[in-house]
Amino acid sequence: MYSDAEILERIVRRLTALGMSERKACQEAGIGVDAIRDIRRGRTPRVEVIVKLxxxxxxxLEWLLTGEGPETDEAPAMTPRQRALLDLFSALPPEDQDRALRLARALAEPADPAIDDRKCG
Incomplete structure (x- = not known):
């Protein structure tokens, strides 16, 4: 089970991350402008309020209610190597991007051991 205090803590965390006021969040969610303040005062929020928030x-929603699972659906951050590769790829003209994709696909395919010259010694 979850506690209202824990839900409030997660609401405040997201408000801070988004730079949003309680009142603005409530207005955008289409709920009473004092809904978050009411949670702060100990009133248990209705499920519909949490869904909208x-x-x-x-x-x-799972994270907001329980604190479990990922906070958002955002993709994980790229590593520096992934970022460098993407930056290089983006700098290429379209025809070279196509060639780079074909090369990457070829490198990623499992090699045929019968003709793989990388295993010849």
């Missing part, structure tokens, strides 16, 4: 706060 999760959308406005751009977080997963």
């Amino acid at each position: 999760s959308k406005v706060l751009e977080c997963r």
Whole structure:
């Protein structure tokens, strides 16, 4: 089970991350402008309120309710190597991007051991 205090803590976390006020979040969610303040005062929120807030706060409902699972659906951050590769790829003209994709696909395919010259010694 979850506690209202824990839900409030997660709401505040998302408000801070988004630079949003409680009042603005409530307005955008289409709920009473004092709904978050009411949670702060100990009133248990209705499920519909939490569902609407999760959308406005751009977080997963499960996380907002329980604190479990990922906070958002965002893709994980890229490593520096992935970022460098993407930057290089983006700098290529379109025809070279196509060639780079074909090369990457060829490198990623499992090699045929019968003709793989990398295993010849």
